[in-house]
Amino acid sequence: MTSSDPHPHDGDSSQDPGTPVLEAQALRKYFPVRGGRGAVVHAVEDVDLRLHRGEVLALVGESGSGKSTIARLLAQLMPATEGRLLLHGSDATVRGRRAFRRYVRRVQMIFQDPFASLNPVHTVRYTLSRSLRIHRGRLRGPALEQALTELLDRVQLRPPERYVDAFPHELSGGQRQRVAIARALAAEPEVLLADEPISMLDVSIRLGILNLLQDLRTRLDIGILYITHDIASARYFADRTMVMYAGRVVETGDSEAVTQDPKHPYTQLLVRSAPDPDGMEDRALGARGEAPSLVTPPSGCRFHPRCPFAVDLCRTEVPPLLEVGAARTAACWGYAERADRPSLGSILETYGGHRAAAATSTPAGATAAGKDQR
Numbered sequence: 285m286t287s288s289d290p291h292p293h294d295g296d297s298s299q300d301p302g303t304p305v306l307e308a309q310a311l312r313k314y315f316p317v318r319g320g321r322g323a324v325v326h327a328v329e330d331v332d333l334r335l336h337r338g339e340v341l342a343l344v345g346e347s348g349s350g351k352s353t354i355a356r357l358l359a360q361l362m363p364a365t366e367g368r369l370l371l372h373g374s375d376a377t378v379r380g381r382r383a384f385r386r387y388v389r390r391v392q393m394i395f396q397d398p399f400a401s402l403n404p405v406h407t408v409r410y411t412l413s414r415s416l417r418i419h420r421g422r423l424r425g426p427a428l429e430q431a432l433t434e435l436l437d438r439v440q441l442r443p444p445e446r447y448v449d450a451f452p453h454e455l456s457g458g459q460r461q462r463v464a465i466a467r468a469l470a471a472e473p474e475v476l477l478a479d480e481p482i483s484m485l486d487v488s489i490r491l492g493i494l495n496l497l498q499d500l501r502t503r504l505d506i507g508i509l510y511i512t513h514d515i516a517s518a519r520y521f522a523d524r525t526m527v528m529y530a531g532r533v534v535e536t537g538d539s540e541a542v543t544q545d546p547k548h549p550y551t552q553l554l555v556r557s558a559p560d561p562d563g564m565e566d567r568a569l570g571a572r573g574e575a576p577s578l579v580t581p582p583s584g585c586r587f588h589p590r591c592p593f594a595v596d597l598c599r600t601e602v603p604p605l606l607e608v609g610a611a612r613t614a615a616c617w618g619y620a621e622r623a624d625r626p627s628l629g630s631i632l633e634t635y636g637g638h639r640a641a642a643a644t645s646t647p648a649g650a651t652a653a654g655k656d657q658r
């Protein structure tokens with residue numbers, strides 16, 4: 285776990301939304317490298333996360349930053365190397381099939397690829413009926429028909445009779461994703477883990493799926509973890525945003541604040557290279573340099589090799605998540621207040637957000653130490 289409190293607002297009861305429905309504490313996942321003589325991929329490191337009912341939390345980062353691994357850990361599709369999972373404040377780590385089934389009823393996952401996640405030989409009726417039976421017991425006859433109709437209606441596949449006997453190949457990508465969402469809803473979950481739910485869909489229908497998820501969280505009070513590499517869609521859709529870089533959380537806060545006034549140099553880079561929020565189009569992140577090896581991750585701040593502001597401290601010590609505003613944190617030494625550490629805060633502010641021009645800025649170390657030493 286990071287040494288600082290990643291949720292500085294939690295002590296403020298006026299803002300405290302209560303016990304999270306799902307919480308992860310100090311989550312860590314290392315994957316062994318095949319034939320690597322004990323070497324591991326440091327995929328997720330010390331991640332704390334809290335999701336409340338009716339809330340959308342975005343997990344944003346470029347490819348390989350550990351987003352899907354976190355989703356799979358939260359879904360308990362694989363065990364964590366370290367860390368705790370809590371449901372409504374109680375330990376939720378499952379041991380055994382029955383406990384897993386109980387957990388899955390409350391925490392459902394939606395995958396990126398609606399073409400792969402639906403079995404092509406089964407109709408919508410089969411797929412949804414199976415999920416209803418698994419999670420709600422033996423529904424038959426009119427009760428089953430009624431439940432199918434309600435599910436299809438809830439995901440706006442109307443009229444339901446047009447879709448219920450269709451095979452996946454008869455549906456568009458967006459319609460398939462709606463069926464996948466309906467299958468998850470059959471469990472009547474409290475949490476949806478949505479791993480890049482729109483990235484494989486045509487740009488023109490992405491907004492419709494996000495609006496559907498928005499509707500579900502409002503009407504059904506579901507907490508949604510929205511995983512995306514597109515920070516613009518996080519601003520549109522999520523209440524709070526967590527930014528990941530190379531397995532670590534580097535920034536958290538209100539989505540509007542994080543996207544409009546990013547604090548961490550990586551988030552600033554991400555925002556600058558994001559697509560137009562209205563277009564919601566897909567575009568590769570234009571970050572400078574390469575993402576680091578997670579087998580031998582950089583010492584100190586994992587972003588330091590790409591950071592135009594890095595100083596010696598960044599190369600040696602991992603920055604904790606520091607408070608950088610109301611309910612906001614950033615894991616950057618630039619915001620440290622300690623007298624023995626150079627503060628880069630003013631430089632990051634100067635160069636931050638849309639004004640940032642990292643490519644043209646001078647290495648900040650000497651400037652920072654000289655200009656802003658405390």
Ligand SMILES: Nc1ncnc2c1ncn2[C@@H]1O[C@H](COP(=O)(O)OP(=O)(O)OP(=O)(O)O)[C@@H](O)[C@H]1O
Binds near residue numbers: 316347348349352513
């Ligand atoms: N089963 C596995 N075995 C070994 N390494 C893995 C495994 N799963 C993921 N990784 C590695 O863990 C790191 C994080 O991967 P992850 O898929 O979580 O990232 P991501 O942010 O979701 O990226 P993407 O958007 O491309 O899916 C990557 O370096 C990846 O290669």
